[in-house]
Amino acid sequence: MQRVRIKDVAREAGVALSTAALALRDDTKLRPETRRLVRDAAARLGYVYDRSAALMRSGKSHTIGLLVCEITNPFYAELTAGVEEALDEAGFVVMLANTSESVARQRRMLERFREQPVDGVLIMPATGTPPGLLEDLERWRLPHATVVRSFRRGAHAGPDNRAGTRLATEHLLALGHRRIAFLGGGARNSVSRERWDGYARAMAKAGLASEHLPCRTDIGEAAALVQALPADGPTALVCFNDSVAFGATLGLLRSGRLPGRDVAVIGFDDIREAAAWFPPLTTIRVSPRGMGQAAARVLLERITQPEGPPRREILAPRLIVRESCGAPLRPKG
Amino acid sequence: MQRVRIKDVAREAGVALSTAALALRDDTKLRPETRRLVRDAAARLGYVYDRSAALMRSGKSHTIGLLVCEITNPFYAELTAGVEEALDEAGFVVMLANTSESVARQRRMLERFREQPVDGVLIMPATGTPPGLLEDLERWRLPHATVVRSFRRGAHAGPDNRAGTRLATEHLLALGHRRIAFLGGGARNSVSRERWDGYARAMAKAGLASEHLPCRTDIGEAAALVQALPADGPTALVCFNDSVAFGATLGLLRSGRLPGRDVAVIGFDDIREAAAWFPPLTTIRVSPRGMGQAAARVLLERITQPEGPPRREILAPRLIVRESCGAPLRPKG
DNA sequence: CGCGGCGAGTGGAACGTTCCATTGTGGAGG
DNA sequence: CCTCCACAATGGAACGTTCCACTCGCCGCG
Known part of the structure; x- marks a missing residue:
């Protein structure tokens, strides 16, 4: 009752x-009848392919980290789901590792x-990752790509963060807001910098002053910060991400203000x-799933063509208007 | 500029x-000086261990699906994070696969x-998984464990679902509620059955009628369902899980009712x-992270002692009182 | 003084694939 | 009738570890 190997299948099929081995890979060098014969024998014996042996010989693991x-x-x-x-x-x-930053x-x-x-390897770099990591990857000749957060160079897929916060800020400006603050971010990574940058540039272009309300990316922390905001504070908040925005709406509710009516989020x-x-x-909207898929494609290209230049895929974001900025609020007491 | 193998390290170290190989595994059969010698040589050459070769010879991959x-x-x-x-x-x-149910x-x-x-393999069975899967796993002699959702037998770690909804229901009963409905669940899996069961038994024990408001586990769907609930509907909702409960609170808010004051959730x-x-x-509270860790332990035990009986670890849930059930209801109801 | 046992290190087979070079066969072309 | 080629199938080395059996000194003991 041992494991069934190719050897056993071969004996059973009489080849x-x-x-x-060729037949099991469905190689066209073999006559279809022979392939058939071997496949049947394999099925009869319950043969299971052993990737580890193949990996050892061929050097291809068909596995990515x-x-x-x-x-x-x-x-x-969601992004992970897209990649997978x-x-x-x-x-x-996929080999998974959660670095917890x-x-x-x-x-x-x-x-x-x-x-x-x-x-x-496909990497969403932890906050504070030193550039040395990229150099190591290159020295190791390990094909790699980053998603969302990126290094200065190397294959990458991610959103156009600047364009995103610019879009958001311009939307608020168009609605008539003048006192607009940026909530969250502040971490030392490319995403935080770029999102802040898009907001700040749009404000400068409108001749207005920027205002940063830094906090960690955490519903509770954002909620507490916003709850404590004075009544004569900003009338609109461009948030680092949706989690922070959720916190902001909760904070407003808790302090008796209605998000969308009293303060735009x-x-x-x-x-x-x-x-x-x-x-x-x-x-x-940046579609994390779509970004995961894009990143996977970019990495696969790297693996199959290690000599070509690394591709960087920047996905255009889209403004999704709902009700938290004062679009039609449900009449509700 | 080839990959460095043990052979090369051996030559460099003169052994x-x-x-x-023994030295790199830090085997005590070798003198510490020798181990040192080899380690230094390995570091000098930039040796990287090759698990695939080891796997092939030893049959241990140190990998779980x-x-x-x-x-x-x-x-x-969160559970995945705990497992990992x-x-x-x-x-x-960890080899990851997201089955998307x-x-x-x-x-x-x-x-x-x-x-x-x-x-x-560690499995959170997709809804509708046939029992044949378990039989296959056993036939394949593939060590396995389930988390949260379980098969009739086999290693498992999961919450005591019946005790959980019983706790919830008794809490609401103690607060004076009489008209208590169960929101969500209804899927054909062990978790849905058990959670419903704990609620229904507690209701029966109090001499009250059960009431099922089935919906998928989706914030939006739960919100719509609850929003449409009549004013003379249930005064309390035992929800299948937190996502459903979130939906319930949103549905109440949208229909002008305050969760915790008008309806307990x-x-x-x-x-x-x-x-x-x-x-x-x-x-x-069931601590998904803790459950993931427990499941990992249970599976590892299975791998190291395949002959022993599979362990089933049932974790006791705990009632966490916050504000969505309001202060004790006054006799008015 | 001979023998057993122990510590430290060695040599080589084995794991299950893939890959390459090679064999045998039948038919087309000269 | 021989040569050459394509096709189909074969044989065996190689991948980088682990594992087992083995050697070689050396020490203690009867």
Whole structure:
């Protein structure tokens, strides 16, 4: 009652080992009848392909390592789903590591992946990742791509963050707001910088002053901050992302203000919950799932053509108008 | 500029290949000086361990396959994080597959994992999984464990769902509620059955009639259902889980009722957002992260002791009182 | 003084594929 | 009738570890 190997299938089918191997890969060098014969024998014996042996000989593992900065964040969870979906379609399996924004853990898992070995790695860099990591990846000749957060160079897929917050800010300006603050962000990563930048530039262009309300990306923290905001504070909030925006609406509710009527709130990401929120959240859609798929494609291209230049795919965001900026509010007491 | 192998390290250190291999595993059969010598040589050459070769010879991949029914659900995302954390600590790597509740995809990914090969699989069975899957796993002699949703037998870690909804229902009864409905669930899986069961039994014990408001586990759907509820409907809702409870509070708000004052809402799971919600959600805590860790432990035990009986770890839930059930109802009702 | 046992290190087979070079066969072309 | 080629199938080395059996000194003991 041992495991069934190609050898056993070959014996059962009455052909040579290498013939059986060829047949199982459905190689056209073999006559269809022979392939048939071997397949039937394999099915009869319950043969299971052993990728580890194949990997050892061929050097291709058909496996990629995925480094997620925080999988419990719905946005990254959705992104992970997109990556997994696209890679599965291409016949790849995903090795998962959740770094929880720990640079040390990220480093450790990367080395693990290298041992495994994987054919490439897809990274959402933890906040504070040193540029040395990119250099290591290059030195190791490990095909890699980043998603959302990026390094200065290397394959990448992510949203156009500047365009996103610009869109958001201009929408608020068009609605007549003048005192518009930027809520959240402030972390030392490319996304925070770019989103702030898009907002600040739009404000400058309108001849208005920027105002930063920094907080961590956490519903509770954002809620507390907004709850404490004075009545003569900003009339509109461009939020770092939807989670922060959710916090903002909760904070307004708790202090007796109605989001959308008293203070306009606009998010970023358009995560699944945004449409169902109260009030439904106006936000910038970037489709995390689509970005995950794009990133997977970019990485696969890197793996198959390691010599070509790394591709950077920047996805255009879209403004989704709902009710948190004072569009038709439901008449409600 | 080839990859560095143990052979190369051995040559550099001036020892035999097998000695070098032993040294790299830090085997106590070797003198500390020798181990040192080899380690230094390995570091000098930039040696990277190749797990695939080790796997082939030893049959141990130190890899487990994780089948998640829906990773974009925050509860399962948190659970995934727990699994990954615990397995990493034990030196295992996680292969991820998101089945999106598709039985076909689940089956396909399971066969892929088998080829990989993994040392075991951790499964959150997709809704509608046939019992045949368990039989296949047993026939394949693939160590396995389930989390949250379970089969009739086999290793498992999950919450005591009956006790959870019983706790919730008794809490509402103690607050004076009489007309209590169960919102959500209804899917054909063990969790739905058990949660309904705990609620129904508690109601029966109090001599009251059960009432089922079935809906899918989706904020929007729950919100719409609750919004349409008549004013003389139930005064309290035991929800299938927190997402459904979130939907319920949104539905109440939209129809001009205040959750906690007009209608009591109680959730299940205590996901991260529950505490920050408006109003903060009273719920049943099951700690998805803790459950993920427990499941990982149970599976590892299965892998190291395949002969022993599979362990089933049922975690006691805890009632977390916040504000969504209001202060005790006055006799007025 | 011989023998057993132990510590430290060595040599080589084995794992299950893939890949390459090779064989045998039948038919077309000269 | 021989040569050459394409096709179909075969044989065996190689991948980088692990594992087991083995050697070689050296020490203690009867």
